[in-house]
Structures are given as structure tokens and as C-alpha cells.
Amino acid sequence: MRFLHLIWGNLTRKKLRTALTLLTVLVAFVLFGFLSAIRQALVGGVELAGADRLIVRHKVSIIQLLPVAYQARMERIPGVAAAVHQTWFGGIYQDPKNFFMQSPVVPAEFMAMYPEFILPPEQMRAWLATRTGAIVGRKTAERFHWKIGDRIPIMSPIWMRKTWEFDLVGIFDGRDKGTDTTALYFRYDYFDEVRQTQNWGQGLVGWYTIRVKDPAQAADTARRVDEEFANSPAETKTEPEGAFVQAWANQVGNITLIVAGILGAVFFTILLVTGSTMSQAVRERIGELGVLKAIGFTNGQVLGLVLAESCLLTVLGGGLGLGLAWLIIARGDPTGGLLPMFFLPGRDLLLGFGLSLALGLVTGLLPARQATRLRVADALRRL
Amino acid sequence: MSENTAGQSALVRVEGVEKVFHRGAEDIHVLSQLNLEVPAGQFLALMGPSGSGKSTLLNLIGGLDRPTQGTVHVGGDRLDTLSDRALAAWRARHVGFVFQLYNLIPVLTAERNVELPLLLTPLSPAERRKHVATALAVVGLSHRAKHYPRTLSGGEQQRVGIARGIVTDPTLLLCDEPTGDLDRKAGDEVLNLLQALNREQGKTIVMVTHDPHASARAARTVYLNKGRLTNEPEQ
Ligand SMILES: Nc1ncnc2c1ncn2[C@@H]1O[C@H](COP(=O)(O)OP(=O)(O)O)[C@@H](O)[C@H]1O
Ligand SMILES: [Mg+2]
DSSP, X not given: OTTHHHHHHHHTSSHHHHHHHHHHHHHHHHHHHHHHHHHHHHHHHHHHSOTTEEEEEESSOTTSXXXXXXXXXXXXXXXXXXXXXXXXOOOBSSSTTSOOOEEEEOHXXXXXXXXXXXXXXXXXXXXXXXXXXXXXXXHHHHHTTOOTTOEEEEEESSSTTEEEEXXXXXXXXXXXXXXXXXXXXXXXXXXXXXHHHHTSSXXXXXXXXXXXXXXXXHHHHHHHHHHHTTTSSSOEXXXXXXXXXXXXXXXXXXXXXXXXXXXXXXXXXXHHHHHHHHHHHHHHTHHHHHHHHHHTOOHHHHHHHHHHHHHHHHHHHHHHHHHHHHHHHHTOOTTSSSOTTOOOOHHHHHHHHHHHHHHHHHHHHHHHHXXXXXXXXXXXXXX | OOOOOTTSOEEEEEEEXXXXXXXXXXXXXXXXXXXXXXXXXXXXXXXXXXXXXXXXXXXXXXXXXXOSEEEEEXXXXXXXXXXXXXXXXXXXXXXXXXXXXOOOOTTSOHHHHHHGGGGGSOOOHHHHXXXXXXXHHHTTOGGGTTOXXXXXXXXXXXXXXXXXXXXXXXXXXXXXXXXXXXXXXXXXXXXXXXXXXXXXXXXXEEEEOSOHXXXXXSSEEEEEETTEEESSXXX
């Protein structure tokens, strides 16, 4: 672009002012990137949730247990293709800070329910053959440098208040970038056998995941499941997996709203800062703009010059900010496990770039209009 | 010498021009029933007291402003009826301006300043560089091409301004007090340059000045007073 050196020259005219404005924009976009990643971590699962999956939990709360016998009854309900259960283990590996989820499951049916977990077939066979076997997601395996064959001691304050030992037989990967690969799964038969020997909690599970035959009928199916267990000692509440994840995230608050609120305030400030920088920049060079017009620059070209300058400022600041955010975020979950899906989604990165461009257009528009409205003869008199 | 321009067609023809500015409720009649012809190739000086409307008239001729009434023809074009956009295009093609305060863009080097009008043409970068080099050579500042305006003297800045005015090779050069801010020596250099451009390249020049020393270089001098032009200064 032949006007680039002119735009660049104008931008670097007041170096300190430009640098400060750039820094402000940059900080705002680092924040944008960071909050996007946090939002992704907390509610990103909602979008990845299977549309054909329902979660069945105890009507009173998720921590109340359900009979394992419900599984067979659920599978008889019309519209239900399969049902699997999980149970909150709440185990601690070495230190409570090392948080990740563990759950006993029935391997074959569980892996069939969650095709987003990719486990090599020979590891699956090993799991089926090993009563104390467990599989773990790639993220957690890498975090603790676990290898297949390791014995993993996990202390459960809920179950038997003892340290359980699992033989690591497999490491699974996620099919999608957002797939949570932090959890550890071990065999339910082993789990229940230990409970039976202690005569405590046997035959109880945490919650069920149901696959429906027809996602369009999911609401009907959910209602039928809850009717099936109505007026029993353990009534159920069934909802789509997405809603379940959302409710889980909402325990922290309405994340999306909070994030939008913070970013709204930040970007409003940026708008004022950049806007005032730009209008000051234009006001200082009314005369020069008059000269350009005298030379033959059209109003449209002058408008373009000012807009290009403001956009260059915000896109540069925004790009650097997003880049920096991306670098920080790529170093991983800052909470050490509480945010298993902590990454900056490409969609938000794109949104950020769009936002920085929009910011440039909005902040440049008013000063640019001011520059265009200027009559040449008047501008030249103001020199 | 191009003093004798009789018989040549007028390049600039201003007829029956009125210019009224409005300042609040007040009307300021700056030009009234003004006529002026400038033959092609003439070096005309326009004198008059401060506030008499010299710049206003120059702006009308240069297509920077429109008359309240009357017509302005330059070359074959009638300027007073052109749109803003058409006027901008016309200026880019036909006229060069030289201002009292040089009006260089401080963040651009001398050569980048001179190049500005060429950015509006379809010339390639290489062609632009060639034209810029020629213009800077004409004003004797080839060795200052990479300098920023603030590192140049007033006289040098004004010569860069002239280079910018002639780089597109316009037929008409309009100068508003080009020596007004310069000392005698630098002013003389600028006047020599304008005179050379007029004589050697046949540029038609209209130069506003209130310096008799400057107007003496022109082939013809007209005086603006109370909105009208005369051939003699008012006593
Ligand atoms: N845009 C304008 N608005 C109002 N008054 C103007 C404007 N331009 C010029 N004038 C007035 O017109 C008169 C002539 O101005 P100008 O042409 O600049 O004079 P000169 O160049 O001869 O000193 C002055 O009184 C000036 O105040
Ligand atoms: Mg003047």
C-alpha cells in the first residue's frame, strides 16, 4: 500500500503517546484472551456435550447416590439406547492441589458411550483383563509423567478412607481439542468388590449417562426416565449433558455474563483512550490534512488515512495482546487442574482480531469524519 | 523572455466573481465583481494589504474554494461548478501549490514529501522515484533527499515545497507568500527558482506577495484593494 509510510509516520509522530495507547490496547487484549480461555474452560464443555446424551442424577443433588440397578430399568425405557454410570471418587494423588477427576466405570459400555475418548485397542484389552487396571487422559499422564505399567496410589477420603492402588494400563487421547483428557477411570467391579468387603456403599453409583435413540426426542425420553423413578426413595433429575455441564459451571456464576461484563468495561475504557488519542492526533494536524487535500487527496482518501491509522494502532495492539495471551495460555492451566480444558479457542482468537479491527474503525470514525468535513481553505488558514 | 504574452489565450479566467464569507450574522464581502485573466506562461504577482482577499482569490483559482457568484475557468475547465471530488482530481492533475509556511509533512523525508502528489497518480514506484529525483534536482536539493524537514533551513524547506508543487508537472503554480517567512537571501533563491521555472519550463505562476522586492520578479503585478483589482497600487 503506497500510503503506508505516511500512515506509519503519522502513527509514530508522538512515540510515547502511541506506545502508551498501544500498551493499553495490548493489555486489554491479553485480558480478553485470558478470560476467553477461562470461559472456555468452564463452559466450553457445553458446546462439546453430546447432543444425544442425557445425564441422570439424584433429584435432590448430585452428591446423593443412585442404585446401580437403575441401569437395567433405564435401558428398558423406550427411546434409551444405552445407560452407563459414574461415581465421584474424590481421590487425592499425593497432594490435594493435584486435582483431577477419578471415577469407577464399566469399561466396555463406558468407552462406547464416550467415543471422544480414544484408547488404543491393545490397551483396551489390557484394561478388560486387569481388575485393578485404570486408564488416564493424556493431560494428566503428562502432568505427572505417568507411564503404562505404573502403579498409581490414590487416597480417597470418601471411599474407605484408604489409599487405592491402580495399575495404569492405558492412556487415552481426546478426539477434539476441547475434549477433557484429565480424568482417570478404573473398573467398577473392582470398586464395588472392595465396598462389599467393607459392607459400605455397595450397589450405589453417582450418576448415569444415557444415550437416546433420537436426539429430537431427548426431552420426552428425559421425562420418561424421571417418571420411571418417581415416588421411589431415589427420584431422578434428567437433563441434556450440555445443560448439566452448564449447571456445573454456573456453580461459579454465570461465567459468560461475568466475562462479557468485565470485557465490556475494559473495552469501553479502551474506546475512550484510543478515541481521544486519535481525535487529538487529527486535531494536531488539521493544517497538514488541508495540505493533502490541496494536493488533491479526496475526502475519501483522507478518511481512509485516518481510519487506517486508528485500525493499525488497534490491530497492532490487539494482535500483540492476543499473541501474548496465547503464549501465556499455552503454558497451561494456571490453577493446576481445576480448569481441565484451558486453551484459547481459535474462534475467540478470530473474534479478538475482529474486535480489534472494529475498535479501530469505531475510534477512528469520528476524527476521520472531522477531517473530511474540513474545508481545505479553512484548514490551510489554521496552519 | 516571456513578458510579452499578448495574443496568447488566457489560462486563468476569473469573471464577475463575488466572494462573501459569513461570520455569525455578519457578511464579509471579500471580492466583488472581480475579473482577472492570466495568459498561459505569465508570471503574475498579486499584491495588496493584509486581509484584502489575496489568499481568497488564489484559493478560487486553485479550486480550493468556490466563488459565491461568477465563474472561474482554468485551462478548459470551469471550476466553480465542479463537485468536491472532481475539484480534488482537478487539483491533483493541473495545479501545484506553494505555501508561505512550506507546509511539509514533518514525519516524511524531503523526497517522501515531494512524492505525495504522485501517490495520487498511477505511476509505479520506480517512475515516482525518477520524477521526485528530477524535481529535487530542479530545486537544487538532491543531496537533501533523505532529510526530514526539521533538519532543513527555511529556504531549503520552501524549495522542497516548490519541488512538491512541480513534481506532477502542472501547468499552473500558485504561490501564497512563498518568501513571507524567509530572509532576503533565502527569499531571493526561491524567487530565482520561480523565475527559472517560468522562463525555462513555461510554468504559469500566480504569486501572492506583499513584498515589492518579490513582485519585481514577476512580469506583471496586479493589486487587490477593497475587493477589486487594479493595475496600480492605491495611494
Ligand atoms: N473561511 C473564512 N471565513 C470567514 N472569513 C474569512 C474566511 N477566509 C477569509 N476570510 C476573511 O476574508 C478576508 C480576506 O482574507 P484573505 O484572503 O486571507 O486575505 P489576505 O490573504 O489578502 O491577507 C479577511 O478579512 C478574512 O478574515
Ligand atoms: Mg493571505
